[in-house]
Amino acid sequence: IAPFWGFTSSPRLHDNLLFVQLGGTQENAIAAFNPISGDRVWSAYSDSVSYQSPGLFKIGNQNQVVFHGNRSLAGLNPQTGAVLWQFDHGGQSSASATSGHPVEIGEGRYFVKHRGNGGVLVQVHHTDGVYSVEEVWQSRHIRGTYIYAVYHKGYLFGNNGRILTCID
Numbered sequence: 001i002a003p004f005w006g007f008t009s010s011p012r013l014h015d016n017l018l019f020v021q022l023g024g025t026q027e028n029a030i031a032a033f034n035p036i037s038g039d040r041v042w043s044a045y046s047d048s049v050s051y052q053s054p055g056l057f058k059i060g061n062q063n064q065v066v067f068h069g070n071r072s073l074a075g076l077n078p079q080t081g082a083v084l085w086q087f088d089h090g091g092q093s094s095a096s097a098t099s100g101h102p103v104e105i106g107e108g109r110y111f112v113k114h115r116g117n118g119g120v121l122v123q124v125h126h127t128d129g130v131y132s133v134e135e136v137w138q139s140r141h142i143r144g145t146y147i148y149a150v151y152h153k154g155y156l157f158g159n160n161g162r163i164l165t166c167i168d
Contacts (some may be wrong), residue, residue, distance in 0.1 A: 001040055002050065004150065007023060007044065007049055007050050008051055009021040009022070009049060009050060009052060009053050009054070010053040010101070011053075012053065012054050012055075012056050012065070013035060014056050014063070014065075016034070016035065017032040017033070017034070017035070017041060017077065017078060017079075018028055018032065018033045018034075018035040019031070019032050019033075019054045019056075019065050019078070020033065020054075021049045021051035021052055021053060021067060021068075021069075022043075022049070023042075023047070023048045023069070023070075024046065024048075025046045025048075026046065026100065026139065026140070027042075027043060027044055027045060027046055028043040028044075028045075028046075028094075029044070029045040029046055029047045029048075029049065029067065029069060030043065030044055030045050030054060030065065030067045030076065030081075030122060031044075031081075032065075032078065032081060033041040036135065042080060042081035043081065044076055044081035044082070044083065045067055045069070045083060045107075047067070047069030047070060047072050047074075048069060048070045048071070048110055049062075049068075049069055049070060050070060052068040052070075052101060053068070053101040054066060054068070054101070054102075055068070055101050055102040055103075055104065056065055056078070056112070057075075057102075057104050057107075057110075058107070059075065059107060059124055059126050059131075060107045060126040062077070062084065062085060062126075063078055063164075064076060064077070064084060065067060065077075065078045066102045066103075066110060068101060068102050068112050069091075070091055071088060071089070071090065071091055072086055072087060072088050072091075073086070073087045073089055073102065073110065073112055073122060073133075074086040075124065075131065084131050085126075085131035085132070085133055086133070087122050087125055087133040087135075089120050089122070089135075090110065094095070098127075101148060102157065103148070103149050103150070103151050104151065105121065105151045105156065108123055108124040108125065108126065109121060109122070109123050109124075109126070109136065110122055111142075111149060111151070111156060113142060113143065113145075116151050117140055117143050118137075118138055118139050118140040118141070118142065118143045119138070119139055119142050119143065119158075120135055120137070120138045121135070121136040121137050121138075121139075121150070122134065122135055123136050134138075139167060141158075141160050141165045141167055142156065142158035142160060142167065143160055143161070144148075145158070145159040145161060145162075147159045154168065155167065155168060
């Protein structure tokens with residue numbers, strides 16, 4: 001089901017692939033396209049989206065597309081779409097609750113605004129080719145806004161409604 005005002009995603013270009021979050025329940029929530037021909041290279045994962053965009057990060061030696069859906073966060077192999085790890089953040093599908101993109105806070109740490117009343121920081125661990133994910137903390141201080149959070153020198157800046165907020 002599309003949100004009342006529709007949905008949108010900022011595409012990401014990396015290694016001659018264009019990544020777009022589409023939302024879908026049949027392994028089609030995110031897709032990679034050839035930016036010249038427009039042909040679909042792969043599609044993967046199942047989750048709805050509202051106003052989120054994928055992230056491009058490196059965990060260990062592996063480049064990853066990090067998908068931020070309404071219910072989950074997942075790391076995918078950018079060349080194949082294979083799911084490397086996933087985390088059910090239990091978010092909401094309202095537009096302001098899930099707008100944004102994963103914000104990297106050090107290697108393997110990501111903040112996402114996943115509910116109307118806050119966000120969550122997760123840590124992705126990588127050991128001997130196996131990934132695991134844990135919740136580090138939740139915060140009600142960045143919430144209720146379409147504005148993306150920004151990380152700089154140990155601080156996460158975002159909005160709590162109309163109030164500029166900083167989290168250590």
